[in-house]
Amino acid sequence: MPGRRAAPRISESTVRRLSHYYRVLEEVEAEGKRLISSHRLAEREGVTSAQVRKDLSCFGSFGRRGLGYNVAHLRREIRAILGLDRRWRVAVVGVGNLGSALLLYRGFARQGFDVVAAFDRDPARVGQKVGDLAVRDIVELAAAARGGGFDIGVIATPLRAAQDVADALVAAGVRAILNLAPRKLFVPAAVALRTVDMTVELETLSFALSNLAPPRPRRRDRRTT
Amino acid sequence: MPGRRAAPRISESTVRRLSHYYRVLEEVEAEGKRLISSHRLAEREGVTSAQVRKDLSCFGSFGRRGLGYNVAHLRREIRAILGLDRRWRVAVVGVGNLGSALLLYRGFARQGFDVVAAFDRDPARVGQKVGDLAVRDIVELAAAARGGGFDIGVIATPLRAAQDVADALVAAGVRAILNLAPRKLFVPAAVALRTVDMTVELETLSFALSNLAPPRPRRRDRRTT
Known part of the structure; x- marks a missing residue:
């Protein structure tokens, strides 16, 4: 080509x-x-x-x-x-249960996404190691982003902090954000934002269970999502 | 009403x-x-x-x-x-990094989803406690589902095991599945299935970063996703 x-x-x-x-x-x-x-x-x-x-x-x-x-x-x-012929550097912001799981997950690296930094604002977490990475103080986030330290910011904070973190990432020039906090975030049009909200997914299942017809005899048609 | x-x-x-x-x-x-x-x-x-x-x-x-x-x-x-005027019982299958994070996450319970069981096939994990739950052997999954032990199955296994787990859940009468394994699953039409694939989300960000126009002066329009 x-x-x-x-x-x-x-x-x-x-x-x-x-x-x-x-x-x-x-x-x-x-x-x-x-x-x-x-x-x-x-x-x-x-x-x-x-x-x-x-x-x-x-x-x-x-x-x-x-x-x-x-x-x-x-x-x-x-x-x-897809832009996968290069590697992307990912920073995880918020090292609670979900953030820690992402730091330990090896599947991202297999697909070209290297988690290179982790930030939290809780002094009890800063300095701790999760997998190979030491958690850094969130006050260092903007400098790390401005220095070109990472390409994609993953927001895994509690919901109340999420918009502030998004604003900080955007202000520091980050142009791709994956939001895992259960709330809508607002970013400028030039920034790519994706949101994964497992609670919304569970709620669509709750809706389906509440509104499904009672089970019928097994059918052979299979569908996917 | x-x-x-x-x-x-x-x-x-x-x-x-x-x-x-x-x-x-x-x-x-x-x-x-x-x-x-x-x-x-x-x-x-x-x-x-x-x-x-x-x-x-x-x-x-x-x-x-x-x-x-x-x-x-x-x-x-x-x-x-949405069917949230009752509580739903959730079983997590696969207690690796992501599965463990879900067991420890308190946000689901706040929205009416109680994680009541965890299954794994790794003998080193079976019997271990994660949060309040002891991990059970996956061979007990079908009996637990048939006994009405839970309403929603969350699949957090490696991708190769995911379809087998989905088949086992469906065969045991589970009618709502949240799939977190990075692959498409096939289930009968009467079963509600949602898939959350963070790698796909990262890849759409990779595509966006690879194809975005260079940064322009800050704009005031904000969008959401």
Whole structure:
């Protein structure tokens, strides 16, 4: 591929699907397979094969009719599109239960995300080691961000502190934030923000359980989310 | 309100917004406010006030023109709609870093979700206490589920075990699953499944960072996600 193409306008949901295709391609490559059909990719992701072909055609036509996609090539292409052909440095702000779990989780590093710093404002936590990292005082956050110490800030603080931390990250020039605190955060349009709120997910399950029809005989149709 | 109404057909995204409104109403009630306008609710959630009124009108008209919504009443209504007027029992399967963090997190209990059981297949973990709970052997999972021991199963296993655990939960009659393993799971249509995949979120941030325009002068528009 001759250098990086200009990014086409693609939706967040397309990016999410690319991320899932990438995961499938990694698995399939590890199994030693060289080719994969759009049908197989679709089946693994619970989407239609037409959707797969449409998603992938956004970036040029990689597949060959009747043969399918070259697994290694397609994986490399998606890797480049997602920006995973480099490593990203992540700082975790808030080292409670969830923050600590993220510091100890090795799956992020496998996907190119290195947790390089951890901050907390609790003096009892500052200086403690969690995994390989010593927790730093949150007053050092802005200087670390301004110095280019990390690319992505993960907010794992209690909800009342979350907006202040987001504001501090933005003011220090951080342009990508993953928010795990259970509240909406507001950031400038130029900053990429994603929110993961497990309580909201549990509440949608609560709604579903409260409103589901009573169990019916087992059906063979399966769906995904 | 005369009993629970028949559930209207509402989308998952509406349920998510209701969950967020509920959170705002809790905060506002704690501040001692009695009334809230659709405009204020919208502002806190980054949606339009027309959207708020539309969402809430699905369940009957609670607001009074010019006065706004009665905070305590609206909170109770949404609580009932979301099925949060009862407590739900949650089992966590997989007590690694993330599973342990969930067992120690007190925020779920505040919202009506009691973590009542934890399972793992690693003999080194079985019998260990995490918070107040002793980790049980995963071979006991089906019996615990069949006995009605819990309502919601949270899958926090490594990705290779996740589908097997989902199949076991479904076979044992569990009808709501929160999947935190980084892969798509397949369940029958009658089972409610939500997936939280932090790696996918990080990858959408990686994509955004790779494709964002260079930083521009600070703008005052703020957006939310």
